[in-house]
Structures are given as structure tokens and as C-alpha cells.
Amino acid sequence: MSSLTLSDLRKSYGKTEVLKGIDLEIASGEFIVFVGPSGCGKSTTLRLIAGLEDVSVGEINIGGRVVNNLEPRDRDIAMVFQNYAIYPHMTVKKNIAFGLRTSKLSKPEKEARIREVVQILDMEDLLDRRPNQLSGGQRQRVAIGRAMVRNPAVFLFDEPLSNLDAQLRTQMRLEIKKLHQRIQNTVVFVTHDQVEAMTMADRIVIMKDGHIQQVGTPEELYRNPVNIFVAQFIGAPSMNMLSASVRDGRVMLGDMALPISAANLAEGMPLKAGLRPDDLMLNPADPLLEGHVTLREPLGPETLLYVETTLGEVILRAPGKNPPEVGEVVKMGALAENIHLFDALTGEVVK
Amino acid sequence: MTATDIRPSSDTLLTTKAPVKRSYGQYIRWLLLFLGGIAMVMPIAWMISTSLKWPHEVYNLKLIPDEPTIENYTYVLEDGRFYGWFMNSIIIAVITTVSNILFDSLVGYTLCKFKFPGRYIIFIAILSTLMIPTEMLVIPWYIMSQNFGWLDTYWGIMFPGLMTAFGTFLMKQFFETVPDDFLEAARIDGLNELQIWWSVAMPLVKPALAALAIFVFLGNWTAFIWPLIVTNSPEMYTVPVGLSGFGDEADVAWELIMTGAAISTIPTLIVFIVFQRFIIRGVVMAGLKG
Numbered sequence: 242m243s244s245l246t247l248s249d250l251r252k253s254y255g256k257t258e259v260l261k262g263i264d265l266e267i268a269s270g271e272f273i274v275f276v277g278p279s280g281c282g283k284s285t286t287l288r289l290i291a292g293l294e295d296v297s298v299g300e301i302n303i304g305g306r307v308v309n310n311l312e313p314r315d316r317d318i319a320m321v322f323q324n325y326a327i328y329p330h331m332t333v334k335k336n337i338a339f340g341l342r343t344s345k346l347s348k349p350e351k352e353a354r355i356r357e358v359v360q361i362l363d364m365e366d367l368l369d370r371r372p373n374q375l376s377g378g379q380r381q382r383v384a385i386g387r388a389m390v391r392n393p394a395v396f397l398f399d400e401p402l403s404n405l406d407a408q409l410r411t412q413m414r415l416e417i418k419k420l421h422q423r424i425q426n427t428v429v430f431v432t433h434d435q436v437e438a439m440t441m442a443d444r445i446v447i448m449k450d451g452h453i454q455q456v457g458t459p460e461e462l463y464r465n466p467v468n469i470f471v472a473q474f475i476g477a478p479s480m481n482m483l484s485a486s487v488r489d490g491r492v493m494l495g496d497m498a499l500p501i502s503a504a505n506l507a508e509g510m511p512l513k514a515g516l517r518p519d520d521l522m523l524n525p526a527d528p529l530l531e532g533h534v535t536l537r538e539p540l541g542p543e544t545l546l547y548v549e550t551t552l553g554e555v556i557l558r559a560p561g562k563n564p565p566e567v568g569e570v571v572k573m574g575a576l577a578e579n580i581h582l583f584d585a586l587t588g589e590v591v592k
Numbered sequence: 593m594t595a596t597d598i599r600p601s602s603d604t605l606l607t608t609k610a611p612v613k614r615s616y617g618q619y620i621r622w623l624l625l626f627l628g629g630i631a632m633v634m635p636i637a638w639m640i641s642t643s644l645k646w647p648h649e650v651y652n653l654k655l656i657p658d659e660p661t662i663e664n665y666t667y668v669l670e671d672g673r674f675y676g677w678f679m680n681s682i683i684i685a686v687i688t689t690v691s692n693i694l695f696d697s698l699v700g701y702t703l704c705k706f707k708f709p710g711r712y713i714i715f716i717a718i719l720s721t722l723m724i725p726t727e728m729l730v731i732p733w734y735i736m737s738q739n740f741g742w743l744d745t746y747w748g749i750m751f752p753g754l755m756t757a758f759g760t761f762l763m764k765q766f767f768e769t770v771p772d773d774f775l776e777a778a779r780i781d782g783l784n785e786l787q788i789w790w791s792v793a794m795p796l797v798k799p800a801l802a803a804l805a806i807f808v809f810l811g812n813w814t815a816f817i818w819p820l821i822v823t824n825s826p827e828m829y830t831v832p833v834g835l836s837g838f839g840d841e842a843d844v845a846w847e848l849i850m851t852g853a854a855i856s857t858i859p860t861l862i863v864f865i866v867f868q869r870f871i872i873r874g875v876v877m878a879g880l881k882g
């Protein structure tokens with residue numbers, strides 16, 4: 242059973258098309274994260290699902306109903322905004338109760354729901370406060386509470402953590418994830434932060450310029466990116482991209498032949514070889530690259546090495562203990578299975 | 593470093609006892625403020641002073657009456673006419689104020705928050721009416737009132753002021769400060785557009801509503817030309833129109849006019865005191881990110 246289906250969803254503002262055909266099936270109870278650079282159409286997608294904007298072309302189906310022509314309130318969704326949007330002239334309790342204003346529940350039922358939400362979010366002590374007496378994290382929790390009382394089929398979150406400081410963001414990330422495990426509603430969560438996407442998502446949807454680039458579990462996206470954009474967007478530091486080409490039936494990285502079959506690849510074809518900093522090994526038996534260390538970033542358990550090679554700068558994740566010194570010449574290699582190959586012209590994966 | 597550089601700021605001057613040299617600039621500023629204060633208070637003081645004089649003393653230009661009396665107040669308050677005018681003024685000013693608060697903000701909100709073709713032209717058209725002086729409008733209003741049979745009625749006195757271009761403009765500008773997120777959140781929470789306006793947007797612009805209420809109330813309370821023209825029978829007069837006719841043709845009864853004027857400042861003071869506290873409490877941003 243799928244709780245949310247987008248079919249060929251398009252949106253234009255005047256002549257500019259900002260969503261160019263989104264197709265996606267989301268299962269009931271799934272935690273989906275839309276991620277992509279700013280301006281790629283994540284918020285627009287969310288606003289179309291919510292009914293805050295009209296669909297130009299395509300269909301939105303929530304819980305088996307086409308909702309294109311339904312008002313937001315009739316779509317069985319709730320939304321949490323980046324700016325929280327909790328009403329400053331109401332107490333916390335009123336703000337949460339506001340989500341039930343138009344519900345058909347009886348008064349005691351409403352009271353019970355509010356009590357349940359307040360208890361789950363641990364806000365008993367805050368009920369009589371006004372928003373200006375709350376911290377950023379508490380305000381965000383009120384906003385989530387207001388969405389939760391409606392017990393919607395789908396929760397929509399638009400970058401809800403980006404106004405919080407780094408520590409609180411990590412903490413709220415966990416809280417939202419735990420909350421999802423407990424209430425099991427479908428969640429569509431928008432962020433531009435790939436770490437948020439990786440840590441929270443059941444499946445990630447990567448977007449760019451109004452197109453979906455790839456949909457998959459965090460693991461799939463990390464291991465098998467379908468193009469250079471996805472490869473470099475997911476993972477930090479991002480994947481090293483080095484120019485390669487097909488010569489004499491072999492894939493050549495500089496003067497070294499990569500341990501990869503060139504069958505199906507045209508002679509002379511320009512390629513990009515992608516190597517994750519984590520997958521590069523220091524001084525292996527059969528090295529592919531050589532260069533000198535220009536910078537070290539110690540992170541504790543590991544050290545990031547910036548290595549200048551003849552093919553460009555490469556970042557490598559080295560052990561935290563006794564990493565090579567700055568200026569030292571190092572050799573690097575990678576397992577064949579960890580080398581990604583992309584068509585340099587289209588950016589699509591070829592292996 | 594010279595001595596003047598380390599002089600404490602004027603805030604500290606007022607609280608320290610140490611003898612400090614003050615600059616001439618400061619004395620001059622105080623003098624100007626003082627003169628300005630006198631100029632503002634003088635008419636009010638004169639009004640009250642005159643209201644406490646006997647008729648023969650009115651042209652005796654002393655601020656403190658020789659024989660102060662409250663006879664004028666008893667007379668005006670017991671005179672049925674003043675009471676009638678006062679109630680007329682109250683009814684008209686209150687209805688007009690409520691009407692402006694509702695309709696100026698409704699139109700301002702619509703022009704601000706809804707995108708529809710022609711909204712810009714409508715806005716400009718409303719604004720441009722600000723440039724037409726009342727004196728020019730009085731004759732068309734009169735002809736209109738005559739044709740519709742509105743002469744000498746409350747409706748006739750009120751209709752030109754039930755909405756104002758200024759109020760619409762003011763409210764539109766204030767609604768710009770209300771983030772759309774609030775309205776969208778309410779839309780998702782299931783409110784219809786009218787409910788969103790009333791229970792989400794309006795509470796967020798209370799300071800502007802309070803300012804508008806004060807402007808409109810005072811404007812209508814003191815309005816003279818139009819009420820004078822549109823009313824015929826003394827029962828329909830408002831306070832300013834009625835007071836201007838106190839006394840008889842030969843002799844203007846200044847002491848009674850001033851008494852009536854003094855009494856009629858009381859509602860304006862109440863309105864101001866009630867509404868100004870809303871102006872001070874700006875609340876719009878508190879529900880957004882800290």
C-alpha cells in the first residue's frame with residue numbers, strides 16, 4: 242500500500258518550469274527525505290503536496306485519493322515550517338489545540354489527544370508559556386506538536402532544523418527520528434543537508450534543477466550513485482573526481498591502468514573516476530596515484546589528508562594515529578569495487 | 593584628550609549630583625522644547641480657564657478667573673441639547689471606528705496577501721483618492737445624500753468615512769510584516785480565509801489597529817465641515833457643530849462653547865489611553881525564529 246504517490250508532477254511559475262516531472266511512490270510509514278541544493282524545488286514539491294500551491298501538471302495521490310483539487314485541510318497532512326510559524330499571540334497549549342480547531346472530535350477526545358501529544362513531546366511545563374518565552378528547540382517542538390495532534394497520514398517538514406544551532410540540530414534530529422519510530426506516520430522531510438538526509442531517511446530523494454536524480458536508501462546512494470552530482474552530493478568530504486579515459490582497451494588514470502574492464506566503452510571516451518576519501522588506501526601493494534601531502538586535518542579517530550597529485554588534489558581519510566607528515570610523498574590505491582566511473586560528458590555512471 | 597571628551601552622557605547627567613558644566617546647545621534645546629510645550633498646552637489651558645469664567649469675564653484675558661465657577665458645566669450638562677450632540681458624536685465615531693478597523697484591514701489584507709490580476713491598479717486607485725481634499729468632495733457627497741434621502745441622518749453623516757484610503761494603506765503596509773508561513777500554517781490547520789484573517793492575521797497587527805482606531809476616532813470626533821453641511825435639525829448635530837452654534841446670533845457664548853469642548857475631550861483621552869498600550873506591545877515576530 243502506498244500512502245503518497247506523485248505522478249509526473251510539474252510546476253511552472255509563469256514561463257519558468259521549476260518542477261519538471263516528479264514521479265515517486267512513498268510507502269505508508271516511510272521516512273522520506275528530499276535533499277538537494279537550494280533552489281532545486283524541494284519546498285515547491287512539499288507545498289504542492291500540502292496544497293499550498295496549485296499543481297500545473299500531474300497527480301498527487303494521498304492514501305488512495307487524488308487530492309489535486311482538495312483544500313489543504315482536506316488532504317490529511319500536516320506541515321512543520323522552517324520558521325516554526327507558531328502563533329505568537331497564543332500560549333503553547335492554544336497553539337497545539339489550534340491544530341484541532343476544525344476537527345470533528347468531541348471535546349474530551351480533543352483534550353485527550355492534546356494531553357497525549359504534550360506527554361510524548363515532554364512539554365507539560367511549557368503549556369502556559371507564550372512563544373517568546375521559549376527557546377528555538379522548544380518552539381520547534383510546539384510546531385511539531387501542532388502537527389501531531391491532527392494525526393495526519395503524511396507529515397511534511399520543510400527544513401525544520403536549519404534555524405537551530407549545530408548541537409540542538411543533532412539532538413532534534415534524533416528526537417524526530419525516535420518520534421517517527423513511535424508514531425509510524427509517513428514523513429516527507431526536506432533538507433539541504435546531506436548529513437540530515439543520511440541519518441534520518443529510510444529512503445533519500447536527491448533533487449537538482451526540478452528533476453529527481455536518484456531515489457534510494459542512504460546506503461544505496463552512498464555505494465551506487467547514478468551520476469556525478471549524486472556521487473559528490475552524498476558523503477563528506479565529497480568524492481574525489483579525477484579525469485580518466487579509455488586507451489588501448491583499458492581505462493587509464495594518468496599513466497596507470499585501472500583494474501576495471503573497458504568492455505562496452507568506446508576508445509578515447511572521456512571519463513571521470515570517482516574515489517571516496519574513505520576508500521583510498523595509503524601505500525597499498527598496487528598504487529594508482531602518487532602525490533605529496535599539502536595539509537592535514539586531524540579529526541581525532543582519523544585525519545583528513547589533502548594530497549597534491551599530477552591529476553589534481555585528492556582528499557584521503559587516513560588513520561588518526563601517526564598519519565603522514567605534511568610534505569611527505571604518499572602512494573594511494575583503491576579496490577576495483579570501490580572505483581566509480583562516470584561518463585565525463587553526461588555525468589552518468591558507466592560502471 | 594580634553595575635558596569635553598570624557599563628559600558623561602546626558603543620561604548620567606540627570607542622575608549624578610556632581611556639578612557638571614552643561615553646554616549652551618543643551619540649554620537652547622530645552623528652551624525650544626519648553627516653548628513648544630507652552631504652545632501646545634496654552635489652548636487647552638485657555639479652554640479650561642474660559643469654561644470656568646462668568647460670561648462678563650470672558651473677554652478679560654486672564655488665565656486664572658477672578659471668580660471661578662462651575663455654573664457653565666452644570667448648565668451644559670443639564671441642557672438637553674449638548675447631551676444629544678454628545679451621544680450623536682459617540683455613536684458616529686464608534687461605528688466609524690469599528691467599520692474602519694474591519695473594512696480597511698480586510699481590504700488591506702486582501703491587497704497584501706492575495707495575488708490576483710489588477711491588484712496593483714486597485715491599490716493605486718485607492719491611494720490616489722488620498723490626494724483629493726475633503727472640500728472638493730463635499731458637494732458630490734451632498735448631491736448624493738440628497739438623491740438618496742440621506743440628508744440629516746446618521747448614515748448621511750457617517751457614509752463618507754466608513755472606510756478610508758489612508759487606513760487601507762496603513763493596514764496593507766502592516767500586513768506586509770506578517771510572514772506568509774503563519775497564514776499557510778493556519779490554512780493547513782483547516783481555517784478558511786476569513787478565519788485566517790480574523791484569528792491569525794488581525795491579532796498580529798494589533799498595534800496598527802490601535803493606531804488606526806485612534807486616528808479614526810479623533811478624526812470623526814472633531815469633524816466639522818461635513819456634519820455641518822449634511823445636518824439640518826439641531827437633534828442631528830454632532831458636538832463640534834452644536835457647540836459652534838451655542839449662544840444666539842448677537843452674542844457667541846464662548847464660556848459655554850469652551851465648557852462643551854472641555855467635556856468632549858474626555859472620550860478622546862479615554863480612547864487614547866485604552867489603545868496606546870497596544871501600540872507599545874509589538875508582537876509580530878515573537879512566534880518566528882528567535
Ligand SMILES: Nc1ncnc2c1ncn2[C@@H]1O[C@H](COP(=O)(O)OP(=O)(O)O)[C@@H](O)[C@H]1O
Pocket residue numbers: 254259277278279280281282283284285286
Ligand atoms: N512563487 C514563486 N514564483 C516564482 N518562482 C518561484 C516561486 N517559488 C519558488 N520559485 C522558484 O522555484 C525554484 C525552486 O524553489 P524552492 O522549491 O523553494 O527550492 P528549494 O526549497 O529546493 O530551495 C527556485 O528557483 C525559486 O526561485
Ligand SMILES: [Mg+2]
Pocket residue numbers: 283284285400
Ligand atoms: Mg526550500
